[in-house]
Amino acid sequence: MRWAVVVFPGSNCDRDAEQAIRLVTGDPVDLVWHDADDLSGYDAIVLPGGFSYGDYLRAGAIARFSPVVRAVAREAERGKPVIGICNGFQILTESGLLPGALLPNRHLQFRCEMTELRVETNDSPFTRLYTPGEVIRIPIAHGEGRYHAEPEVLEELRRERRVAFRYVENPNGSVDDIAGILNPKRNVLGLMPHPERAVIDWMGSEDGIRIFQSIHAHVEEGLSHA
Amino acid sequence: MREPTPEEIRERALYRNLGLTDEEYERVVEKLGRLPNYVEAGIFGVLWSEHCSYKSSKVHLRRFPTTGPQVLQGPGENAGVVDIGDGFAVAFKMESHNHPSAVEPYQGAATGVGGILRDIFTMGARPIAFLDSLRFGPLDDVRTRYLFAQVVAGIGGYGNCVGIPTVGGEVQFSPTYRQNPLVNAMCVGILRADRIVRGEAKGVGNPVFVVGARTGRDGIHGATFASAEDPEEKERSAVQVGDPFLGKLLMEACLELIATGAVVGIQDMGAAGLTSSSAEMASRAGGGIELVLDRVPVRETGMTPYEMMLSESQERMLVVLERGKEETAFSIFRRYGLEVADVGRVTDDGMLRLRWRGEVVAEIPVRALVDEAPVYERPVGPPVSPKPASIPDPRDLAGAWLDLMRHPNVADKSWVYRQYDTMVRAQTVFGPGMDAALVKVPDLDKAVAMATDGNGRYVRLNPKKGGAIAVAEAARNVAAVGAKPLAITNCLNFGNPEKPAVMRQLADAIDGMAEACRALDTPVVSGNVSLYNESRGQDIDPTPIVGCVGVLDGIVRRMPSVPRESRGLKLVVLGREDDALDGSLYAELACGEPVGDAPYLDLAAERRLHDLLQRIAAERAAEAVHDVSEGGLAVAVAEMALGAGCGAVIVAPDGVRPAGWLFSEAQGRAIAAVLPDRLEALLDLARALDVPARVAGEFTGAPHVEVSFAEDRVRVPLADLAEAYRNAIPSLLGQDAVDSRATL
Structure with missing residues (x-):
């Protein structure tokens, strides 16, 4: 399988994602510039963290107009796994591929620290190698990570078990302690924590490994059945 | 508005407003052989400012050792470069942004970070880390809280x-910085040792480009402003505004362009903007440069040559390309959406020549501007010898211990560093909170260690010894994580150099630093001087800040400051035991001001300790090592115990003064936490390297830290230590900045 890591002007976790994918899966990875309009050659797509367009106006608000976001939407529609990390999550909500919005942290400060997350479902291409209810350690680093959604949306997320991760101790004021959510088809994941920063022993946690392994396993199975 | 004529500049002494003294103006006239016009006088004013010319410090800076087999580039370039082996090198430098941060703290600090970043990538290095050394007044003052919070933001x-x-740095608080906060930013980058790029305008006929932001009217006079006292009296317009998004694009584009080999020379337009970048690049190449100012992209119409030359608009680079490679550069800059303009040519006539609207508006020999800038041997006052002090014992040892734990200099700084992304790039092995930061070199089993240190209290009491301690402590922190200290950068933050007493502090501190650099084999490869840190006639305590860089071969050898599993580990004090309280934070709290001499320092013993710390890490003879610094052994032991969440029992040597042994800040010491079956190995290493080592106690399961003396004993619950240490800064900031979780 082949991965695309999308690079917007101002992305800064693109190489981190590339490093993690190569290390964990050994798969080929391309860094794809934001003006690409066709991602059909890729089996999985990563929207990495950073400050696309400086996060001016609002995090992710300008990046959503990049040509590549239309290509991402097309591949998501075809059922390919798309994962948005931090700024990538913000771009996914801004572009409507995921519901809700990410607001400035309740305390109005940027926050970078290791957090504990509860895995809420393993029914997704991203979490199949975790155990539901398992607590894992993945760091956060964001200023606008407070998840917000209307009550009907939250009810739907709960009913359809589309909350993928919750914070054990809420670091930013997210509603319902939400750290990551899935789309209705469960092939698009947005999460604020950075799994690519938890894949080697000296990083202080290796709990992010299984996200990349899960995606790899999901795609490889699909390819072998195709 | 009409610009004054050359005659008016002289007759009305208008050059004084441009930062030139009467003598300096006469010198300009002599160098030019005529009266300078307004643009020329302005250019001399900024380039001959203290900030750009180092005219007061230059004669003293020459005493720093700057060479060694590890040094690939010493002072004089955009940054220093040292060899870290395996074909790789590290570029690093520290710079002050004190004056702008005192007026506009958020932008002052942000542009300080942006400026030092550009100094690193212009060397061809990929930046890998920031560290920040900050000094503020006490947090009981509302303006100080504002400055502190905004600088951090x-x-x-x-x-x-x-x-x-942002992986490290430090913050200290003292009344001396109330009006003059210090903001010193350091950046470190990695490059191939054989691919260093320099800021030289070489090759006659090569084109010169301005890349990045347009030139606006912001920041005019920034450099002269940084060289004058009482910044608050000065124009706010001299402060610039940063654009990190543009800074990121510039960095990526420049690194990509440098990799093509098309770049002859490149430099940030920092202080004094287009003026200093063009003159300095021409000076390094020994040639000249000609600029056509009509082609400089500007933000607003009607900008004059004077304004264009003195603007300090951020995120601009001056780039000299090899002729014929222009298209390569244009295609890269276009992809990043960056503006680029061909503004001139490299010449061989040694002149900085500016054209505008078809006329030559300035023509100055580059040598006169840069190499022949004034150098002052300012009067140096008599040496001040430290006064012996009588420092009282506390009524209650445990209370004094807790007072130190909650002092903001000692207390937990996570309120600060939680606001920094300490892990982006996914190479951070040790971030803030360890003795030194450790950042991995991608694709190699190697890491760069870095630490900043500098204690104004020590330097105030004994400038020479205090200067030496700044170097010793930074290098010790690097050695504590197992790395070999290689070289240092520094920011010399001092008061008004026109006062002989301040010049004495500067001269002596430099002597002390130089001696320590030689003893520890850590030459100075880059640095910056910030003078006139004074307000209403009051100078700050002399505060040289040192940034030390080292290399660790083998990530597995990294030595943390706190053990993972602590129970049962033996605690060993490394280095000469001491119970003198000179210069200590305890003494300052007990006496109301810094007293006595600077703490004990023996540079030869210090060097042996650093060698030992590297051996301990290489042979895994300890589970953790923590440097003893402000607050003494008591604080060092408490920090290890809190980090490990485990109590400890310690026995002091016979015959020591309890408060002295607990709180002495004597240098050259560290604590090692050691597995019982590795104890002999550690003691053997210490004996072989002639470093005193004494098994002083162990981590226990008990919920307290206890120290026994011959006739006394002090026991403090871990919970009390934790409360004092962790709540101090958030509670001092009070409602301005409450802990996140409390508000949820």
């Missing part, structure tokens, strides 16, 4: 966005 605002982790 500004550092994070820029650093987080450009995607370079």
Whole structure:
């Protein structure tokens, strides 16, 4: 399988994602510039963290107009796994591929620290190698990570078990302690924590490994059945 | 508005407003052989400012050792470069942004970070880390709280966005910095040792480009402003505004362009903007440069040559390309959406020549501007010898211990560094909170260690010894994580150099630093001087800040400051035991001001300790090592115990003064936490390297830290230590900045 890591002007976790994918899966990875309009050659797509367009106006608000976001939407529609990390999550909500919005942290400060997350479902291409209810350690680093959604949306997320991760101790004021959510088809994941920063022993946690392994396993199975 | 004529400049002494003294103006006239016009006088004013010319410090800076087999580039370039082996090198430098941060703290700090970042990538290095050394007045003052919170936000605002982790630094608080906060930013980058790029305008006929932001009217006079006292009296317009998004694009584009080999020379337009970048690049190449100012992209119409030359608009680079490679450069800059303009040519006539609207508006010999800038041997006052002090014992040892734990200099700084992205780039092995930061070199089993240190209290009491301690402590922190200290950068933050007493502090501190650099084999490869840190006639305590860089071969050898599993580990004090309280934070709290001499320092013993710390890490003879610094052994042991969440029992040597043994800040010491079956190995290493080592106690399961003396004993619950240490800064900030979780 082949991965695309999308690079917007101002992305800064693109190489981190590339490093993690190569290390964990050994798969080929391309860094794809934001003006690409066709991602059909890729089996999985990563929207990495950073400050696309400086996060001016609002995090992710300008990046959503990049040509590549239309290509991402097309591949998501075809059922390919798309994962948005931090700024990538913000771009996914801004572009409507995921519901809700990410607001400035309740305390109005940027926050970078290791957090504990509860895995809420393993029914997704991203979490199949975790155990539901398992607590894992993945760091956060964001200023606008407070998840917000209307009550009907939250009810739907709960009913359809589309909350993928919750914070054990809420670091930013997210509603319902939400750290990551899935789309209705469960092939698009947005999460604020950075799994690519938890894949080697000296990083202080290796709990992010299984996200990349899960995606790899999901795609490889699909390819072998195709 | 009409510009004054050359005659008016002389007759009305208008050059004084441009930062030139009467003598300096006469010197300009002599160098030119005529009266300078307004643009020329302005250019001399900024380039001959203290900030750009180092005219007061230059004669003293020459005493720093700057060479060694590890040095690939010493002072004089955009940054220093040292060899870290395996074909790789590290570029690093520290710079002050004190004056702008005192006026506009968020932007002052942010542009300080952006400026030092550009100094690193112009060497051809990929930036890998920031560190920040900050000094403020006490937090009981509302303006200080504002400055502190905004400086921290500004550092994070820029650093987080450009995607370079802020991995270390330190913050101290003292009344001496109430009017003059210090903001010193350091950046470290990695490059191939054979691919160093220099800021030289070489090759006659090569084109010169301005890349990045348009030139506006912001920041005019920034450099002269930084060289004058009482910044608050000065224009706010002299402060610039940073754009980290543009800074990130510039960095990526420039690194990509440098990799093509098309770049002859490149330099940030920092202080004194287009003026200093063009003159310095021409000076290094020994040639000249000609600029056509009509082609400089500007933000507003009607900008004059004077304004264009003196603007300090951020995120601009001056680039000299090899002729014929222009298209390569244009295609890269276009892809990043960056503006680029061909503004001139490299010449061989040694002149800085500016054209505008078809006329030559300035023509100055580059040598006169840079190499022949004034150098002052300012009067140096008599040496001050430290006064012996009688420092009282506390009524209650445990209370004094807790007072130190909650002093903001000692207390937990996570309120600060939680606002920095410490892990972006995914190479951070040790971030803030360890003795030194450790950042991995991608694709190699190697890491760069870095630490900043500098204690104004020590330097105030004994400038020479205090200067030496700044170097010793930074290098010790690097050695504590197992790395070999290689070289240092520094920021010399001092008061008004026109006062002989201040010049004495500067001269002596430099002597002390130089001696320590030689003893520890850590030459100075870059640095910066910030003078006139004074307000209403009051100078700050002399505060040289040292940034030390080292290399660790083998990530597995990294030595943390706190053990993972602590129970049962033996605690060993390394280095000469001491119970003198000279210069200590305890003494300052007990006496109301810094007293006595600077703490004990023996540079030869210090060097042996650093060698031992590297051996301990290489042979895994300890589970953790923590440097003893402000607050003494008591604080060092408490920090290890709190980090490990485990109590400890310690026995002091016979015959020591209890308060002295607990709180002495004597240098050259560290504590090692050792597995019982590795104890002999550690003691053997210490004996072989002639470093005193005494098994002083162990981590226990008990919920307290206890120290026994011959006739006394002090026991403090871990919970009390934790409360004092962790709540101090958030509670001092009070409602301005409450802990996040409390508000949820």
